[in-house]
Amino acid sequence: MPIVQFAPLNSLVEPPFWHALTDFKIDVLRLDDTAVPVTASYSAGRSVKDRETGREISLGCNLSVNGDAYKEDLQLPPHSVPVTGIFKNFNTIEDFKAADKTVLFNSVADEIWKSIIEDRSTAQLSRFLLITFADLKKYKYYYWFAFPAFVAKPAWVIDDDWKAADEEFSEDALVAIQQDLHTNPRPFFLIRTSSGKLELAPVESYDTFFAEVPSEQRTIGFLDPSAAPSNPGWPLRNLLAYLRAVHPASTSKLRVICWRDTELPGEGHWRSRVGVLSQAAGASAEAHAKPGAVGWEKNVQGKLAPRMADLAPMMDPTRLADQAV
Amino acid sequence: MHAIQQQYWAVRDYLSPVLKESKFKEHGRITPEEFVAAGDFLAYKFPVWSWERGDASKARDYLPADKQYLVTRGVPCLRRATALAYTDADEDAERLLSFGDLSSTGNEADEWVETHTGRANTHDSAANPGEIDEIPDADDGAGDGGVSGAMGGLSLGDQGASAGEIPDMDDIPDMEEEDLEAAEDEATAAPTKPVADSEGLEPCEVEVAKGNLLQVRTYDVMITYDKYYQTPRIWLIGYDENRTPLTPSQIFQDVSADHAFKTVTIEPFPHSATLQAASVHPCKHASVMKKVIERMNQGVIEEQQARRASGGAPVQKDKRGKWLFRRASGNGKDDKISAPPGEEDVEGMRVDFYLVVFLKFIASIVPTIEVDSTTAF
Numbered sequence: 001m002p003i004v005q006f007a008p009l010n011s012l013v014e015p016p017f018w019h020a021l022t023d024f025k026i027d028v029l030r031l032d033d034t035a036v037p038v039t040a041s042y043s044a045g046r047s048v049k050d051r052e053t054g055r056e057i058s059l060g061c062n063l064s065v066n067g068d069a070y071k072e073d074l075q076l077p078p079h080s081v082p083v084t085g086i087f088k089n090f091n092t093i094e095d096f097k098a099a100d101k102t103v104l105f106n107s108v109a110d111e112i113w114k115s116i117i118e119d120r121s122t123a124q125l126s127r128f129l130l131i132t133f134a135d136l137k138k139y140k141y142y143y144w145f146a147f148p149a150f151v152a153k154p155a156w157v158i159d160d161d162w163k164a165a166d167e168e169f170s171e172d173a174l175v176a177i178q179q180d181l182h183t184n185p186r187p188f189f190l191i192r193t194s195s196g197k198l199e200l201a202p203v204e205s206y207d208t209f210f211a212e213v214p215s216e217q218r219t220i221g222f223l224d225p226s227a228a229p230s231n232p233g234w235p236l237r238n239l240l241a242y243l244r245a246v247h248p249a250s251t252s253k254l255r256v257i258c259w260r261d262t263e264l265p266g267e268g269h270w271r272s273r274v275g276v277l278s279q280a281a282g283a284s285a286e287a288h289a290k291p292g293a294v295g296w297e298k299n300v301q302g303k304l305a306p307r308m309a310d311l312a313p314m315m316d317p318t319r320l321a322d323q324a325v
Numbered sequence: 326m327h328a329i330q331q332q333y334w335a336v337r338d339y340l341s342p343v344l345k346e347s348k349f350k351e352h353g354r355i356t357p358e359e360f361v362a363a364g365d366f367l368a369y370k371f372p373v374w375s376w377e378r379g380d381a382s383k384a385r386d387y388l389p390a391d392k393q394y395l396v397t398r399g400v401p402c403l404r405r406a407t408a409l410a411y412t413d414a415d416e417d418a419e420r421l422l423s424f425g426d427l428s429s430t431g432n433e434a435d436e437w438v439e440t441h442t443g444r445a446n447t448h449d450s451a452a453n454p455g456e457i458d459e460i461p462d463a464d465d466g467a468g469d470g471g472v473s474g475a476m477g478g479l480s481l482g483d484q485g486a487s488a489g490e491i492p493d494m495d496d497i498p499d500m501e502e503e504d505l506e507a508a509e510d511e512a513t514a515a516p517t518k519p520v521a522d523s524e525g526l527e528p529c530e531v532e533v534a535k536g537n538l539l540q541v542r543t544y545d546v547m548i549t550y551d552k553y554y555q556t557p558r559i560w561l562i563g564y565d566e567n568r569t570p571l572t573p574s575q576i577f578q579d580v581s582a583d584h585a586f587k588t589v590t591i592e593p594f595p596h597s598a599t600l601q602a603a604s605v606h607p608c609k610h611a612s613v614m615k616k617v618i619e620r621m622n623q624g625v626i627e628e629q630q631a632r633r634a635s636g637g638a639p640v641q642k643d644k645r646g647k648w649l650f651r652r653a654s655g656n657g658k659d660d661k662i663s664a665p666p667g668e669e670d671v672e673g674m675r676v677d678f679y680l681v682v683f684l685k686f687i688a689s690i691v692p693t694i695e696v697d698s699t700t701a702f
Binding site: 003004005006007008010011012013014015016019022023046048050057059060062064067075077078079151152155156228231237262263294300307308309310311313314315320 | 372373375377378396398399401403512513514541543545562564567568569570572573574591597598599600601602695
């Protein structure tokens with residue numbers, strides 16, 4: 001049985017975020033380099049059909065940060081769910097290089113684990129870390145994201161391959177899920193069918209919601225930022241860690257739906273995927289010990305190193321004047 | 326010079342009055358109210374579009390505070406516009422497309438012509454040797470090389486862009502820290518580049534990409550209301566496949582050659598204090614929109630008259646009646662046709678459709694950016 005491979009989240013930083021960072025750094029933070037909360041968002045993975053070859057091309061598994069990230073009342077793009085994270089800006093490139101990234105990473109992973117064990121909440125499952133150094137004079141921004149995800153040992157395996165959702169669920173059921181999530185977008189949810197009617201509930205109500213439901217009719221769902229056919233998105237990892245830690249007895253085998261249909265498919269097919277995941281025995285020995293975590297984002301060359309956004313072509317007044325002929 | 330020009334535009338924009346009277350059928354221009362109505366329609370029908378508030382200090386008072394501009398994020402752009410340069414060979418490859426739901430009938434008048442349909446195939450010289458022969462290969466004899474060579478020559482700013490694509494290595498602090506993560510995590514999927522298989526893709530289509538990777542760029546597309554020109558105006562912010570922002574010259578690769586550097590320029594985005602974005606200059610929007618609207622209007626009126634005559638209207642009417650009904654106040658020739666005094670008998674094309682049509686027009690300027698999600702219907 002193949003090991004489930006999760007598609008890592010990719011950061012997508014919209015230029016307004018860097019503009020906002022510039023103002024925030026100059027007007028509010030100044031030389032203060034304490035961590036600040038920021039909010040990002042992700043939505044279901046999208047794929048496009050290449051009109052020339054007819055193949056589906058999946059777009060990235062993106063977590064986007066926009067200019068509102070520092071604000072309390074940010075306006076989310078439609079169908080997306082918010083994710084809170086920690087943002088730390090360093091004053092010099094030397095500080096940025098010298099920062100103890102392992103400590104920063106572990107502190108975020110600890111916070112996630114604490115929210116699982118103590119609060120039994122899924123609200124912080126996708127918490128992320130962003131460290132930056134802003135070279136304001138050159139309009140260059142060095143940044144590095146980390147999306148901590150707990151490593152399951154032994155790894156999750158999938159019984160069969162991932163299937164299209166309409167092989168497992170009826171059309172009506174999928175429409176019902178779509179409508180529920182359309183009015184009330186949520187990153188993680190539970191699905192049950194009681195007397196022919198499909199119901200959704202937050203993951204926190206696992207015990208009551210699934211009390212009367214035989215295990216083969218239980219389904220775990222999550223809004224999947226990945227669009228790759230056989231790779232569920234990164235957020236599932238921590239959801240699985242949550243379920244194993246909080247409900248160890250009943251979660252060694254799970255049916256999971258990767259929800260990818262924010263809109264009803266017109267004449268196309270449902271994009272969501274369903275798979276039955278299982279974890280070999282021997283995992284739940286010490287359920288409350290924090291597992292190891294991974295999740296630093298790789299750079300353009302595929303190495304573990306920071307990325308850089310060079311906004312000089314779009315921000316530097318002299319260069320803008322050059323191209324405006 | 327550019328700065329002075331921008332100041333001038335800003336002043337002109339400030340001084341120009343807000344259009345009050347509906348003129349969309351006569352001039353192709355719309356009022357802010359109509360912009361909001363058309364935007365509401367677009368956002369309802371195609372939920373990828375949504376309203377944004379923008380920077381509060383830049384809010385325009387003639388638009389509702391929470392409906393300053395429309396935005397859609399992550400619009401895919403699979404190929405560069407330069408790869409779409411057509412040859413004479415595929416001139417006749419046209420196909421009629423019908424967007425049934427959009428105009429609510431299968432009437433022929435609603436069909437759009439898709440040109441160059443068989444283009445991907447005609448590139449395949451092995452499969453279609455006959456057609457390739459018709460192209461005069463002046464310099465280099467090989468038919469296939471002639472076509473793709475010409476395409477390669479057309480690509481715009483290609484050299485500069487590919488050089489700019491890889492950031493200077495000196496600029497990136499040398500701090501690869503492989504030891505951050507102890508071992509390879511077996512449950513992490515390999516980096517998912519949108520890989521295209523080599524079949525069916527000509528080298529010229531993949532352009533600068535190495536190893537047959539499709540460079541899937543994404544764009545954030547904004548539509549604002551331009552007070553001076555009284556039309557919507559489109560703005561683009563692009564990202565490459567690694568999600569780093571595109572430079573202006575890279576954005577121009579996605580603009581059809583007729584428009585790059587002429588109608589598409591980098592301007593300060595009106596709803597942000599600092600942001601710069603590529604924009605299609607709206608000076609010709611009104612006249613183009615007028616032509617398109619006139620043509621569509623004719624079809625819509627005929628269809629409505631036909632439906633009224635047949636008497637099978639009620640169901641459709643109810644469905645459409647949900648939309649804010651606005652009647653154009655002008656007295657153009659369309660209104661002469663709709664002379665019957667009935668209330669909502671023959672109204673012609675309603676202004677709600679304005680942005681849907683507008684997107685189709687924009688799609689001709691940026692052919693590879695799929696702004697026109699409306700074709701999905």
